[in-house]
Amino acid sequence: MTSEDGTVLITGANSGLGMECARAIRRDAPSLSLVLASRDLERTTAVARDLAGPSSDVPVQARALDLGSLGDVRRFAREMREQIFPGRWPPLRALVLNAGVQVTRKTPSADGYELTFAVNHLGHYLLTLLLLPLFETPGRIVFVSSGTHDPEERTGMPAPHLRDARTLASLHDADDQSPGAFGRRAYTTSKLCNVLCAYELSRRLEATGLSTAEAPLTVNAFDPGLMPGTGLARDYPGWQQALWNTAFRALRILPNVNGTEASGDALARLVLDPELRDTTRRYFQGRHPKPSSKESYDEDLARALWEESAELVGLRPEERLPAARDAAAS
Numbered sequence: 001m002t003s004e005d006g007t008v009l010i011t012g013a014n015s016g017l018g019m020e021c022a023r024a025i026r027r028d029a030p031s032l033s034l035v036l037a038s039r040d041l042e043r044t045t046a047v048a049r050d051l052a053g054p055s056s057d058v059p060v061q062a063r064a065l066d067l068g069s070l071g072d073v074r075r076f077a078r079e080m081r082e083q084i085f086p087g088r089w090p091p092l093r094a095l096v097l098n099a100g101v102q103v104t105r106k107t108p109s110a111d112g113y114e115l116t117f118a119v120n121h122l123g124h125y126l127l128t129l130l131l132l133p134l135f136e137t138p139g140r141i142v143f144v145s146s147g148t149h150d151p152e153e154r155t156g157m158p159a160p161h162l163r164d165a166r167t168l169a170s171l172h173d174a175d176d177q178s179p180g181a182f183g184r185r186a187y188t189t190s191k192l193c194n195v196l197c198a199y200e201l202s203r204r205l206e207a208t209g210l211s212t213a214e215a216p217l218t219v220n221a222f223d224p225g226l227m228p229g230t231g232l233a234r235d236y237p238g239w240q241q242a243l244w245n246t247a248f249r250a251l252r253i254l255p256n257v258n259g260t261e262a263s264g265d266a267l268a269r270l271v272l273d274p275e276l277r278d279t280t281r282r283y284f285q286g287r288h289p290k291p292s293s294k295e296s297y298d299e300d301l302a303r304a305l306w307e308e309s310a311e312l313v314g315l316r317p318e319e320r321l322p323a324a325r326d327a328a329a330s
């Protein structure tokens with residue numbers, strides 16, 4: 001980050017990758033304030049206290065946020081507007097969209113949408129749009145995706161199956177399989193949505209002048225690699241969780257299998273490294289830029305996902321961000 005002061009907001013920062021990313025930012029850029037947002041406030045507060053340490057006057061604050069409830073995302077954004085920014089805290093400079101779930105059974109979100117799609121995509125989509133007015137440039141937004149979004153990566157996960165957003169949000173999607181298989185495909189599809197959404201947001205920020213060469217607001221996507229042992233498998237049956245927590249750790253000798261500390265460092269770098277000030281619409285596997293899946297570069301798909309998501313989250317006219325072609329016409 002080029003600025004000495006500023007605030008970084010991280011979703012899902014009370015465990016796993018998000019917590020390690022927050023720790024790395026605190027270590028490498030102690031002048032940056034942090035907002036850590038997750039559902040479990042007690043656990044998030046413990047992490048915030050640990051990171052703040054006894055004497056620092058640079059704040060680290062825990063906040064409750066349920067991305068599976070559009071009402072709660074709106075409540076959270078309103079509180080950010082009224083209680084944190086602008087003026088009271090250093091300006092918002094970075095947003096790390098890290099929280100994620102992988103469920104085994106079809107589960108409704110608070111709004112009746114399929115939970116994986118609701119938390120991993122819709123909640124982050126709405127949050128980002130509501131927080132945009134609070135940003136000061138140069139700024140950065142990072143979507144945490146996964147190599148599983150790309151069928152060519154051969155991760156052992158089912159290929160994503162992108163359909164219109166209303167179908168993906170539906171609990172009665174015809175793409176029904178066994179419960180576990182459904183959950184894994186919903187997950188990889190949501191991770192494809194993260195990459196499509198990152199690229200589309202970057203295009204729209206440039207088209208509307210909210211990101212310029214002099215004052216960039218960049219958007220990138222990140223694959224942390226397989227990180228066995230995190231809470232991501234918490235919905236899986238006991239034996240699968242046991243495998244995830246024990247045997248899978250041995251896989252760390254393989255390429256793109258990492259501990260959360262290493263991936264947290266790599267994620268923090270996307271927020272902090274001055275050399276990445278202007279880098280946007282890129283996909284990083286750990287510390288290395290690489291192409292994302294073929295489908296993720298389809299601009300028509302990205303535009304459709306964006307517009308349909310706007311309907312699903314009930315975006316108001318003043319909250320919308322025009323597409324490149326519409327911004328050029330107006």
Ligand SMILES: NC(=O)c1ccc[n+]([C@@H]2O[C@H](COP(=O)([O-])OP(=O)(O)OC[C@H]3O[C@@H](n4cnc5c(N)ncnc54)[C@H](OP(=O)(O)O)[C@@H]3O)[C@@H](O)[C@H]2O)c1
Pocket residue numbers: 011012013014015016017018037038039040041043065066067068097098099100101119144145146147223224225226227228230231232233
């Ligand atoms: N582990 C892997 O192998 C792997 C591989 C590729 C990508 N990723 C991605 O890495 C990111 C972090 O996952 P992780 O492995 O670190 O898993 P994790 O330990 O389970 O962390 C997930 C975080 O998300 C939060 N969260 C879950 N549901 C939420 C909701 N409705 N609202 C707000 N926060 C919520 C959790 O806290 P609360 O429960 O308190 O809300 C937790 O802090 C995810 O986006 C995941 O898709 C993981």
